[in-house]
Amino acid sequence: MLGISRMALLIPFFCVAYLAGVFGMIWFDLHVLGLGDPKFQTSVDFYFPLWSTFYTPVVVIALVFLWRSRQRGWRLWRVAGIYLLLTFIALECSFVFDIGWAVFIVEFALLTLLFYGIQKVSKRVGYA
Secondary structure, three states, rough: HHHHHHHHHHHHHHHHHHHHHHHHHHHHHHHHHOOOOOOHOOOEEEHHHHHHHOOOOHHHHHHHHHOOOOOOOOHHHHHHHHHHHHHHHHHHHHHHHHOOOOHHHHHHHHHEEEEEEEHHHHOOOOOO
């Protein structure tokens, strides 16, 4: 019962942290680094929904791995933070390098494999 209530708390925090992180990265990329298409005049209103939607499958995959995890307490939150960090790194690289759809598919597959590997390693080193 405790695992379900903690997971019910983790899911909204994970989603809010994801959206806040995407918003912050897009704002930084547009206003500080000067990236983006000039015809949109560095509008976060255009890029934020676009990029947050592109990476929604990765967030769903991360939440599935977290849900299936046997970890509890802060260990589960640490793994969630690692998943979020990897998602942000992939998103930032994708935005900066302006990748195509084929690279998105490969990136999603690699992130899924990384999430799976982290899940397996965390069980072996005593985080389970």
